[in-house]
Amino acid sequence: MLEVSVxxxxxxxxxxxxxxxxxxxxxxxxxxxxSGKSTLINLIAGLLxxxxxxxxLDGEILTDARRGxxxxxxxxxxxxxxxxxxxxxxxxxxxxxxxxERRRRRAPPLLAFDEVVDLLGxxxxxxxxxxxxxxxxxxxxxxxRALLSRPxxxxxxxxxxxLDVSRRExxxxxxxxxxxxxxxxxxxxxxxxxxxxxxxxxxxxxxGGQVLAEGAVEEMSLYPQLQSIVGHDLAGAVVEGLVxxxxxxxxxxxxxxxxxxxxxSLRDVQPxxxxxxxxxxxxxxLATQPVQGLSVRNALASTVIAISDDESGAALVxxxxxGAIVLARITQDAxxxxxxxxxxxxWTLVKAVSTRGHAFTLARGV
Amino acid sequence: xxxxxDSAELEALxxxxxxxxxxxxxxxxLAVLAAWVLTRARFRGRLLLDALVHLPLVLPPVAVxxxxxxxxxxxxxxxxxxxxxxxxxxxxxxxxxxLATAVMTFPxxxxxxxxxxxxxxxxxxxxxxxxxxxxxxRFLSITLPLMLPGILAGAVTAFAAGLGEFGAVIxxxxxVPGVTRTLPLALYTAMQSPGGDALALRLAMLSxxxxxxxxxxxxxxxxxxxxxxxx
Numbered sequence: 001m002l003e004v005s006v007x008x009x010x011x012x013x014x015x016x017x018x019x020x021x022x023x024x025x026x027x028x029x030x031x032x033x034x035s036g037k038s039t040l041i042n043l044i045a046g047l048l049x050x051x052x053x054x055x056x057l058d059g060e061i062l063t064d065a066r067r068g069x070x071x072x073x074x075x076x077x078x079x080x081x082x083x084x085x086x087x088x089x090x091x092x093x094x095x096x097x098x099x100x101e102r103r104r105r106r107a108p109p110l111l112a113f114d115e116v117v118d119l120l121g122x123x124x125x126x127x128x129x130x131x132x133x134x135x136x137x138x139x140x141x142x143x144x145r146a147l148l149s150r151p152x153x154x155x156x157x158x159x160x161x162x163l164d165v166s167r168r169e170x171x172x173x174x175x176x177x178x179x180x181x182x183x184x185x186x187x188x189x190x191x192x193x194x195x196x197x198x199x200x201x202x203x204x205x206x207x208g209g210q211v212l213a214e215g216a217v218e219e220m221s222l223y224p225q226l227q228s229i230v231g232h233d234l235a236g237a238v239v240e241g242l243v244x245x246x247x248x249x250x251x252x253x254x255x256x257x258x259x260x261x262x263x264x265s266l267r268d269v270q271p272x273x274x275x276x277x278x279x280x281x282x283x284x285x286l287a288t289q290p291v292q293g294l295s296v297r298n299a300l301a302s303t304v305i306a307i308s309d310d311e312s313g314a315a316l317v318x319x320x321x322x323g324a325i326v327l328a329r330i331t332q333d334a335x336x337x338x339x340x341x342x343x344x345x346x347w348t349l350v351k352a353v354s355t356r357g358h359a360f361t362l363a364r365g366v
Numbered sequence: 367x368x369x370x371x372d373s374a375e376l377e378a379l380x381x382x383x384x385x386x387x388x389x390x391x392x393x394x395x396l397a398v399l400a401a402w403v404l405t406r407a408r409f410r411g412r413l414l415l416d417a418l419v420h421l422p423l424v425l426p427p428v429a430v431x432x433x434x435x436x437x438x439x440x441x442x443x444x445x446x447x448x449x450x451x452x453x454x455x456x457x458x459x460x461x462x463x464x465l466a467t468a469v470m471t472f473p474x475x476x477x478x479x480x481x482x483x484x485x486x487x488x489x490x491x492x493x494x495x496x497x498x499x500x501x502x503x504r505f506l507s508i509t510l511p512l513m514l515p516g517i518l519a520g521a522v523t524a525f526a527a528g529l530g531e532f533g534a535v536i537x538x539x540x541x542v543p544g545v546t547r548t549l550p551l552a553l554y555t556a557m558q559s560p561g562g563d564a565l566a567l568r569l570a571m572l573s574x575x576x577x578x579x580x581x582x583x584x585x586x587x588x589x590x591x592x593x594x595x596x597x
Contacts, residue, residue, distance in 0.1 A: 074496070
């Protein structure tokens with residue numbers, strides 16, 4: 001368990017944040033820039049001292065302002081990957097990687113040096129200097145350096161934010177690999193929801209220095225304020241599904257989601273695997289009667305739970321598909337025409353391809 | 367030229383090099399410390415220390431030499447104690463000339479090192495902390511190597527300037543041939559002696575050559591180290 005309850009005034013900015021998240025797991029600190037995510041990371045790492053409050057990890061108090069406890073950052077064994085990598089420019093890649101390892105000989109290793117080099121594909125970079133690396137390579141070295149420092153918590157402060165989209169796609173699989181391979185808990189700072197979706201198990205939503213809400217990613221995906229931060233086009237319920245059938249040739253799979261079966265475009269999965277996918281609210285269609293002759297593959301019997309207006313003026317309908325909650329974004333016209341009310345039985349239509357790119361295998365042990 | 371180099375130049379050159387080298391060796395660690403304190407430490411009297419360090423830049427060198435004499439002369443309390451306790455006698459010695467030179471070139475050195483320290487990215491030190499490096503370890507493994515271009519530039523500049531220190535040396539250490547008669551003192555002496563014009567010219571040209579060499583060396587070292595650091 002990572003328990004954080006801190007108060008910090010920095011100029012005009014005031015961070016007043018309390019949350020506790022299960023470990024192991026990947027905790028996402030999510031919010032707009034300036035919401036206090038990086039300040040929170042620095043407070044957890046011990047690079048910043050809170051004005052008041054406490055931080056504890058798995059029962060050990062790292063900071064407690066009232067009791068005067070402040071374990072120095074160098075003794076916390078909390079590894080950091082910063083947005084700007086922060087590789088030491090006067091050292092080669094291999095010396096950067098060994099920097100933390102050398103100083104933590106007595107701590108139990110997560111992975112051996114060669115394993116880290118393998119996992120992150122660093123073999124060809126070892127003799128290079130930091131300035132000879134691309135942005136993505138730098139972040140991989142930075143991640144490797146943090147892993148080798150034998151951390152018991154890994155802080156990732158927007159590790160992908162300084163990279164362009166294609167580089168991001170290049171690094172994300174490495175982060176997923178680290179999460180799948182190791183049970184070390186991680187805190188991921190991000191303002192990109194797809195990163196959260198692929199990596200995180202728990203989400204802490206920050207705004208203006210305060211925690212708006214926190215909870216499992218599935219649960220938080222329904223939270224109205226998250227929608228406005230993510231953007232209406234990318235908002236949508238995150239659901240968990242069990243792979244029941246795989247059609248390799250078609251590149252599709254059938255998932256049991258709630259009481260329904262969802263056919264989605266999904267590769268590299270096997271039956272029995274649990275996956276997480278996001279159904280974009282703008283791609284979910286509601287029908288009050290069974291429909292025929294449509295190209296949409298999925299029609300799930302469901303019940304309307306609630307209807308609200310989102311900030312853009314559209315209606316956001318929350319439906320229950322036999323235990324799984326799905327969001328549909330429809331126009332106010334459609335809402336009136338269908339005369340939707342909570343409790344109504346509806347058919348929820350989801351295009352098989354509309355979930356593509358948002359399906360991820362879940363972390364080990366989740 | 368008549369006969370073997372009559373060694374007045376060589377002797378002055380050797381002395382100048384020795385004095386400048388010893389002054390740099392003596393003041394370098396102190397300059398790093400002063401730069402660190404002035405940049406990183408927050409305490410009362412920091413401004414005063416800052417002014418004190420820079421004082422030799424604005425004082426007449428003769429005044430600096432005179433103050434040193436007042437503090438470290440054979441009959442001054444500190445000077446007498448050094449002599450009794452350690453057998454160290456500074457006035458009228460090569461070591462004294464080096465000390466006077468060190469005081470005069472100290473601000474130059476501190477300035478260069480301080481700029482280098484201010485340019486060290488604190489984020490890198492933070493990264494080192496999270497990797498388990500305690501303060502001294504951090505300073506030696508990260509901060510110091512990153513300051514190296516500035517430290518070297520400061521040392522070479524101070525060395526080059528130290529070759530030519532005149533006022534403070536002649537006041538504190540006098541003009542003793544073979545002991546404290548460095549290049550500028552030899553040049554001055556030659557100018558005062560009848561028929562010393564040729565020697566004075568040779569000494570002046572030697573000083574020019576050394577100065578240029580020193581400044582070029584400083585620049586080359588800085589460039590080379592910067593390239594290694596990828597700056």
